[in-house]
Amino acid sequence: MIPTTLPPPSIPPAKLRQQVFTRREVMPVHHDILWRIDLGVVRTQTMNEDGVAITLGYWGVGDLIGYPLSKIKPYQIECLTDIKVTVLPLELWHKNVNGLLNHIQQSEELLNIIHHQPVSLRLWKFLLWLGEKFGIAVEKGKLIDLCVTHQELAEVLNTTRVTVTRILKEFEAQGKIIRHKKAIILRLPNQLTP
Numbered sequence: 001m002i003p004t005t006l007p008p009p010s011i012p013p014a015k016l017r018q019q020v021f022t023r024r025e026v027m028p029v030h031h032d033i034l035w036r037i038d039l040g041v042v043r044t045q046t047m048n049e050d051g052v053a054i055t056l057g058y059w060g061v062g063d064l065i066g067y068p069l070s071k072i073k074p075y076q077i078e079c080l081t082d083i084k085v086t087v088l089p090l091e092l093w094h095k096n097v098n099g100l101l102n103h104i105q106q107s108e109e110l111l112n113i114i115h116h117q118p119v120s121l122r123l124w125k126f127l128l129w130l131g132e133k134f135g136i137a138v139e140k141g142k143l144i145d146l147c148v149t150h151q152e153l154a155e156v157l158n159t160t161r162v163t164v165t166r167i168l169k170e171f172e173a174q175g176k177i178i179r180h181k182k183a184i185i186l187r188l189p190n191q192l193t194p
Contacts, residue, residue, distance in 0.1 A: 040083030
């Protein structure tokens, strides 16, 4: 389950406004507002000149998102779950330096992942990253508590849906993952049976 609470902010709550968005809703973008995610998961994305979606990141509880963190056009924030966010106006950004640094670090992690070769290693590293960010420990491994389609995985990793499906089947045959409904359980090395 994705964490549902966040430690209290250092900004007085009276100055903060919260908003709620539903799954698959596209959040509005503003040039002078950042959003802090208090509940749920979003992905940021753009499109190339051929109209192909390019995922820029996956963001969850505690992460800061918003158009001011990007120079990419077009820029879109899509809710992958129902979400609740806190509006952070320009005059409060300086109080969120750790959140801003975290955004940069996560962007660099994803950039590093998408440059691994072969694609199977790229996919495995991305699944590990998702497991670290959105996973919960279960008896059989780490459940990635986020419904991500094969097409969405392909968009992040700059490959095809067919390739992602084939590699996931290979991972399953190797015992590296278990399919659980629409989610994936990662079987990490210390959980694999000899």
